Amino acid sequence: MTARHDTLPHVVILGGGFGGLYAARSLRKAPVRVTVVDRQNHHLFQPLLYQVATATLSPGEIASPIRGLLGRDTTVLLAEVTGVDVPGKRVLLADGELSYDSLIIATGATHSYFGHDEWAKHALGLKTIDDALHIRRKVLLAFEMAERETDPVRRRELLTFVIIGAGPTGVEMAGSLGEISRHTLARDFHNIDPSQARILLLEGVQRVLPVYSEPLSEKARQALVKLGVEVRTNTRVTHIDETGVFIGEERIAARTVIWAAGVAASPVARSLGVELDRAGRVKVAPELTLPGRSDVFVIGDLAHFIQDGNPIPGVAPAAIQQGKHAARNLLSHLEGKPMKPFRYWDRGTYAVIGRGKAVGVAFQRFESSGFSAWLAWLAVHLLFLIGFRSKLAVLLDWAYAFLAFKRSARLITGPLPELVRPEKAGEPLTAPRETASPARDAVLG
Structure with missing residues (x-):
């Protein structure tokens, strides 16, 4: 006889990025209640965000609704997390609070202007x-x-x-x-x-x-x-x-x-009452837990994890692996079994520089550059994109940009800048001012 759903251990996951999403997916068939909290309703493929900024891709090609990715078995809440009351086992929200039995924190990082x-x-x-x-x-x-x-x-x-x-x-x-x-x-x-x-x-x-x-x-x-x-x-x-x-x-x-x-860890870390590194990340235990706690896990960009003398990088594959491992350790803890230390498997990192040009390292040993590195970068990013439609749309846009030197998302959205009209009639218009007018929206191809 199965337990009533409302009597199952409640697992709360903060953040719908790579770490939080893959932790939630790993717990879908487990005997727990899962609630994912994020201030956005979508999962974002951040490594390709610059391609939206430079008009190669559209937002919908690198983002998907969290509810659609996790299904009805997972509760998803759109809310702003302001902190965590670890002794009281409560997540503090801007408009309330949420109790938990186990917690996975994957709230990521934000911009750091180094004190400016x-x-x-x-x-x-x-x-x-x-x-x-x-x-x-x-x-x-x-x-x-x-x-x-x-x-x-x-x-x-x-x-x-x-x-x-x-x-x-x-x-x-x-x-x-x-x-x-x-x-x-x-x-x-x-x-x-x-x-x-x-x-x-x-x-x-x-x-x-x-x-x-x-x-x-x-x-x-x-x-x-x-x-x-x-x-x-x-x-x-x-x-x-x-x-x-x-x-x-x-x-x-x-x-x-x-x-x-530069980046700085999410301010949620400051509410946990533990030691942080200079970037505000939590110095986690080998099992990815908060030091001294077996019911709170910290993963992704919020976690400071040392492996072989060096911190693991804040990249999507690391967050995905941590999310899966945290889920496994959480279930082990609930079953009274020992948790295992995390070990990151570095498949490779790449940086694309332009059309057909990139540099990268695979498996921490094999360096590549130029077109071969660009192909590897393309394959890796398509692999981690979620959803067949996203993969196909991105692949088609990349092919179009590569073959035609064109960008399909060259749209200027938002209010038109205010135009400065000369005092004398007949003179040509000068440049738009920086201040925007809400009069109407522009969509320029």
């Missing part, structure tokens, strides 16, 4: 679909505004794009912007030459992609330079405002600044 949170309104981060659409709008509007600008200085500012941080996200963004300006938009305008856009990639250490070997980093740098990207290493930003970026006394005038320099 005031920079956030001028340097756009890339963590959510809203972020990606904001960047896409900003980038495409810059070319539209430059087309109407008569002042060469202001036009130059509009066509200057600065990316801060040369990790995988920054490198991929810079390479994609290089392709947009040199290929996708090259023949679309009459008054400007998009290929003359200035794209700067700034990095505080001595080379791009510092997690890779020096030869791979150098190949990545060379590929970026071929796309017209100006790479500046050992360069530290000292100030960011609406006019651009400052490096000491040097000012780089730019109307579009993208932040890819």
Whole structure:
């Protein structure tokens, strides 16, 4: 005779990213009640978010509703988590609370501006679909505004794009912007030459992609330079405002600044009452549990886990493996069996730089670059995309972009910028202002 559903142990999972989603999936057939809590109603494939920001993919191709992915056996709540009362076994929500018997925390990470949170309104981060659409709008509007600008200085500012941080996200963004300006938009305008856009990639250490070997980093740098990207290493930003970026006394005038320099763990970690690392991540036990607790697991970008002397990377495969392992250990704990320590199997990491170009390492040993690395990157990302429809749509868009140098999602959504009309009748309109008017929405192809 099976137990009543409401008497089964209640497992709460915070976060519908890779870790939380795969933990929930692993518990679907288990004798537990599962509740997933997320402030968004969708699971997002973050590794391809930059392709939404640069108009290759549409949001629906890299995101799926969490309810649809988990089915009716799992309860899904749309709510904002503000903290966890570990002794009281309660999840604190912005509009209430939720009790649990076992808890898996996978709330991920957010942007870190290294103590300069005031920079956030001028340097756009890339963590959510809203972020990606904001960047896409900003980038495409810059070319539209430059087309109407008569002042060469202001036009130059509009066509200057600065990316801060040369990790995988920054490198991929810079390479994609290089392709947009040199290929996708090259023949679309009459008054400007998009290929003359200035794209700067700034990095505080001595080379791009510092997690890779020096030869791979150098190949990545060379590929970026071929796309017209100006790479500046050992360069530290000292100030960011609406006019651009400052490096000491040097000012780089730019109307579009993208932040890819750092991340910080979700603030939920601070409510747990345990030791955190410098990025605010929880120093978890080998079993992925909160130190001193066997009923609370922390996984994904929120977990600081050391393996062979090094922290495991904050990538999707690591979160997926942790989600599955946490689910297994949770069930072992409920059955009174010993839990097993986690071991990450690194299949490989890749960074794409442009059309047919990438660098990467497979199984921590085999380095590759160029077209072969790009094919491996493509295969890995298609493998982890959820749903046949998503895989097919992304594959078709990639094929279109590769063969035709086109991007199918070049839409500017949102209110039109306010146009500055001259006092004298008959004069041409000058460039749009930065302030937006809610009068109507624009959809520009």
